[in-house]
Amino acid sequence: MSKSEELVIQVIELKGSYYQIGFEQGRQLKDKILEDINGHDRVSNKKFQFLKAKKLLEKFSPNLLKELRGLAKGLNIPLNVAIERYSGYDVLFPEMGCTTLVQDSYYVRNYDFSPTIYDARLVFVRPIDGYASVGFSQQIIGRLDGMNEKGLVIGLHFVNHMHSQEGFIATTIVRMILDQCANTEEAIELITRVPHGFCYNYSITDFNGNSVIVEASPQQQIIKYAHPLICTNHFETEELKQKNRVEIHGSIQRKQYLQALLKEKLDPLSAFHHFNSEKSPLFFDDYKNFFGTLHTVLYSPKDLNVIIGVGKNSGPFIFSFKEWLQGSLRLPKMISGTIMQGE
Structure with a gap:
């Protein structure tokens, strides 16, 4: 038996310095701090190395370190605890699925996971000293x-948590790229320098339609230019496909x-409905x-519009990120949709 359940996503607006953005999130979340995620503890199989993570953040994303300092203050926890829980360094998430299509003037994707380990936060953020962005958060500072x-648009696609080593999880890497990179080439430059913890695909496109899949393992990152672009949850290059999970039939389908x-x-709305319909193979x-x-x-990317569906057969909810940047868009506090949970 399955039962219908409402999935509510909070719509968050954050502006100011990175420290202020972190502090505001900590203040908002202090009394309801994503206990479902913390309870899983993101299963680190090694003792967390706070100083190493802090040093890498200073090198690759000093602004995110400032956000973590603000988050720690807002949550009233030590900085080392905030970095351990929310930096995405040397942690592990369960397997997930994601499907992306990029063609013409749009990037569309489904994010497949569990509502028990999901921030359920759509975040509009405008830092003083980084690029403004809109996206779905994970572990507060990360982005799915x-x-x-x-x-510039980017999304992650889980491939395998085997073949791991110390490094950042994909949600943190996605956030780093949104904050720092103006186009696909800049994203490639950063994504091939930052240390990766696990095997993920990244699907990326930009204002000019330059789209790539980055097949990324901790040991090697391979760039595949593609337009149109289709990305799921397996590696295809000869150099990396031996790192796939044993069962990739669904990803291939x-x-x-x-x-x-x-x-x-x-067109964009038709593509959206092909992804969001409960009858879709996606x-x-x-x-x-x-x-x-x-x-x-x-x-x-061309007009900075965002179309969102929550759960099945949704809305859609349509936002103009450009209008928000101009200060002329009033956002709702939340959006919601329906999922079917098995009993």
Whole structure:
């Protein structure tokens, strides 16, 4: 038996210095601090190395370190605890699924996971000394996907948690790129320098339509230029495909479905509905096993529009990120949709 359940996503606006942004989030979350995520403790298999993580943040993203300092203050916890819990360094998430299509003027994707380990926060952030962006948060400072003010869009795709080494989880890397990179080439430059903890694909496009898949393991990152672009949850290059999970049939099937769908030349709203419909081969409801579609999002780099669906057969909710940047868009406090949870 399955039962219908409302999934509510908070819509968050943050502006100011990175420290102020961190402090405000800590203040907001202090009494309801994502205990479901902390309870899983992100299973580090080695003793957390606070000083190493801090040093790497200073090198690759000093602004995120400032945000963590503010977060620690807002939560009233020591900085080392904030870095351990929220920096995404040397931690592990359960397996997840994600499907992305980039063509013409849009980037559309489904994020498939469990509502029990999901921030359920859509964050509009405008730091003083970094690029403004909109995206879905994970572990507060991280992002599952997002688009920045320059029209750069990026999302993550889990591949394997084997072959790991000390490094950052993909959610933190996505956030670093949104904050610092104006285009695909800058994103490639950063993503090939930062230390990766696990095997992920990254799908990236920008204002000019330059789109790439970055197949990233801790040991090697390979760049694949593609337009149109289809990205799921397995490596395809000869150098890295031996790092795939044993079972990748579902990931291959989703890619094949999208390859066939390309012939239809879908406009943005049609593409959105192809991803968000409960009847779509791209939509899943196995939330108990960390494979249910939580959100569908379509980013438009040219006009900075965002189309969002929560759960199945949603809305859609349409936002103009450009209007928000101009101060003329009033955001709702939350958006919601329906998921089906098995009993």
